[in-house]
Amino acid sequence: MLYPINTKTRTIQSLNGVWRFKQGNHDPETVLDSNEVMVVPTSFNDVIVEKDKRSYIGDSWYEVDIVIPKLEDQEELALRFGSVTHLGKVYVNGKYLGEHKGGYTPFEFSIPEEFYQEDSVRLTVCVNNELNYTTLPVGNYVEEVQEDGKIHKKVLENFDFYNYAGIHRNVHLIKRPKNHIKDIVITSQLSDDLSEAKIDVTVKSVEVVDRISVSIFDEQNRLVGKSENGCIVLQHPRLWEVLDAYLYTARVELWLNGELLDTYTEPFGIRSVNVKNGQFFINNKPFYFKGFGKHEDTYINGRGLNEAANLMDLNLLKNIGANSFRTSHYPYSEEMMRLADRMGIVVVDEIPAVGLFQEFSASLDLLGNGEKPKNTWEVMQTKAAHEQVIDELIARDKNHPSVVMWVVANEPASHEVGARAYFEPLIEQMKTADPQHRPVTLVNIMLATPDKDEVMDLVDVISLNRYYGWYVHHGDLVKAEQGLREELQEWQRLYPDKPILMTEYGADTLPGLQSMWDIPYTEGYQVDYYETNHRVFDEIPNLVGEQVWNFADFETNVMLIRVKGNHKGLFSRNREPKQVIREIKKRWTSISDYHYKSK
Numbered sequence: 001m002l003y004p005i006n007t008k009t010r011t012i013q014s015l016n017g018v019w020r021f022k023q024g025n026h027d028p029e030t031v032l033d034s035n036e037v038m039v040v041p042t043s044f045n046d047v048i049v050e051k052d053k054r055s056y057i058g059d060s061w062y063e064v065d066i067v068i069p070k071l072e073d074q075e076e077l078a079l080r081f082g083s084v085t086h087l088g089k090v091y092v093n094g095k096y097l098g099e100h101k102g103g104y105t106p107f108e109f110s111i112p113e114e115f116y117q118e119d120s121v122r123l124t125v126c127v128n129n130e131l132n133y134t135t136l137p138v139g140n141y142v143e144e145v146q147e148d149g150k151i152h153k154k155v156l157e158n159f160d161f162y163n164y165a166g167i168h169r170n171v172h173l174i175k176r177p178k179n180h181i182k183d184i185v186i187t188s189q190l191s192d193d194l195s196e197a198k199i200d201v202t203v204k205s206v207e208v209v210d211r212i213s214v215s216i217f218d219e220q221n222r223l224v225g226k227s228e229n230g231c232i233v234l235q236h237p238r239l240w241e242v243l244d245a246y247l248y249t250a251r252v253e254l255w256l257n258g259e260l261l262d263t264y265t266e267p268f269g270i271r272s273v274n275v276k277n278g279q280f281f282i283n284n285k286p287f288y289f290k291g292f293g294k295h296e297d298t299y300i301n302g303r304g305l306n307e308a309a310n311l312m313d314l315n316l317l318k319n320i321g322a323n324s325f326r327t328s329h330y331p332y333s334e335e336m337m338r339l340a341d342r343m344g345i346v347v348v349d350e351i352p353a354v355g356l357f358q359e360f361s362a363s364l365d366l367l368g369n370g371e372k373p374k375n376t377w378e379v380m381q382t383k384a385a386h387e388q389v390i391d392e393l394i395a396r397d398k399n400h401p402s403v404v405m406w407v408v409a410n411e412p413a414s415h416e417v418g419a420r421a422y423f424e425p426l427i428e429q430m431k432t433a434d435p436q437h438r439p440v441t442l443v444n445i446m447l448a449t450p451d452k453d454e455v456m457d458l459v460d461v462i463s464l465n466r467y468y469g470w471y472v473h474h475g476d477l478v479k480a481e482q483g484l485r486e487e488l489q490e491w492q493r494l495y496p497d498k499p500i501l502m503t504e505y506g507a508d509t510l511p512g513l514q515s516m517w518d519i520p521y522t523e524g525y526q527v528d529y530y531e532t533n534h535r536v537f538d539e540i541p542n543l544v545g546e547q548v549w550n551f552a553d554f555e556t557n558v559m560l561i562r563v564k565g566n567h568k569g570l571f572s573r574n575r576e577p578k579q580v581i582r583e584i585k586k587r588w589t590s591i592s593d594y595h596y597k598s599k
């Protein structure tokens with residue numbers, strides 16, 4: 001899906017701002033009569049002060065009046081949402097236009113022509129934040145009968161982040177030609193010595209046109225290639241490099257009867273990615289991932305788009321010698337992806353497939369009454385949601401040079417019977433859907449040790465979340481070191497041709513907390529914890545990168561093991577460094593992006 005931009009033939013208008021707002025029942029045929037308002041985009045949770053409204057589960061109604069611009073005969077209007085979490089139903093003047101399930105990918109609906117003569121219309125959006133065993137992420141949905149007989153809906157998260165909801169990303173009104181460019185797919189094939197790139201630009205239009213022209217421009221806006229059949233050869237292209245990004249742009253034009261129908265400009269980078277002999281190559285050089293698992297999580301905005309925070313995070317990331325992040329545990333905003341492209345930061349791109357582990361809820365007693373966990377793959381009905389989100393993420397992010405790998409799931413029960421049957425087709429779908437055929441990984445949970453796991457042979461990279469010294473051998477870094485070493489050696493032995501990526505390791509740390517004995521939760525323990533882990537990482541030849549958990553402290557649901565959120569950040573939630581940052585910066589600035597472990 002194309003990102004909303006202005007071009008000669010398209011005009012976008014931001015609908016962000018202050019909308020009317022109400023939680024509960026509403027008939028969209030009538031004007032939303034409420035004295036409450038809400039900002040778009042943001043999570044509604046943290047800007048509402050009342051506790052019950054913050055944690056409200058159900059329908060939230062948003063409404064705004066929008067002006068209908070003057071249209072030419074061959075033009076149409078569409079409404080585009082960057083994301084609505086988790087289900088969005090859209091109405092114009094009470095008429096239902098459609099709905100979108102899934103809280104982290106964009107969608108759009110055309111506005112019916114019957115409204116084109118109006119001066120203004122009412123745009124109403126019903127946002128629902130329920131999660132259950134058919135949705136991604138997976139939530140435990142319960143209805144409790146209150147003392148007054150009313151039903152109280154609850155979602156007990158089957159994952160470790162707060163269930164923020166709302167209109168999370170930008171909303172636009174798009175004016176464009178009816179027969180417009182629907183999609184652009186860009187792939188580049190580099191010669192072995194990287195001196196030549198064959199660039200293929202495939203364009204989809206609504207209806208057939210006479211001519212589609214593609215022009216490629218460099219960063220100085222100089223025309224470097226042009227074609228009418230989509231294939232352009234560039235000699236000595238400047239590559240998109242880690243922390244040295246170079247972006248070309250492809251200008252696409254649709255022509256009919258000698259007239260320009262539509263035009264769109266898509267940025268792209270030229271680089272290669274592949275996995276071979278237990279290494280991860282970018283532009284034919286073995287790459288070492290240094291960075292983070294993150295969250296879209298800031299004070300006040302919650303999970304809502306916060307472009308200043310995005311830029312600050314990537315500036316901090318670069319400053320401490322990192323080069324990459326994983327979009328744990330859902331697709332991040334399109335704005336963040338474009339920023340990563342521009343700044344040369346490598347992205348491991350994850351779908352919201354988190355919570356696919358029934359025992360997780362039992363272990364946290366989310367099910368209540370000590371109910372026995374069932375086999376995950378008999379309980380979950382997430383296949384349709386999983387297929388949809390794979391298609392939507394790849395449709396959205398396929399052209400981003402920063403994206404080097406896809407994640408099919410985070411910490412599913414890959415050690416339970418049925419995991420293989422569930423994941424095999426999804427991994428296949430991910431590989432075939434991607435026009436660039438990037439590697440696919442699955443982020444493995446601690447319990448799915450090499451002897452128990454059923455799926456890691458299906459993926460290109462072994463991604464591991466391991467908490468030796470935290471959830472295992474808590475406070476005992478000697479035993480932790482031993483355990484980690486033994487396990488990593490086993491993965492290395494089992495899969496000598498696959499790279500291993502540490503996608504998570506970390507220890508909760510309260511800023512300012514110190515102890516003579518560097519015990520858990522102190523800043524000193526965090527320093528020792530990382531030192532121990534890194535010693536082991538450096539011994540494992542196939543270990544191609546380390547992404548710590550987490551970049552910053554973040555909000556979670558209330559749990560016994562969470563002291564107002566998860567504190568495994570290297571930065572506090574407001575981005576102040578913890579003591580460990582100095583050590584991490586020393587290490588990462590001394591590890592080169594390429595050839596760190598060249599065999």
Ligand code: GCB
Nearest residue numbers: 160410411465504549566568
């Ligand atoms: C994990 C999860 C992550 C949690 C983290 C933790 O394995 O992938 O979502 O936040 O552990 O801190 O427990």
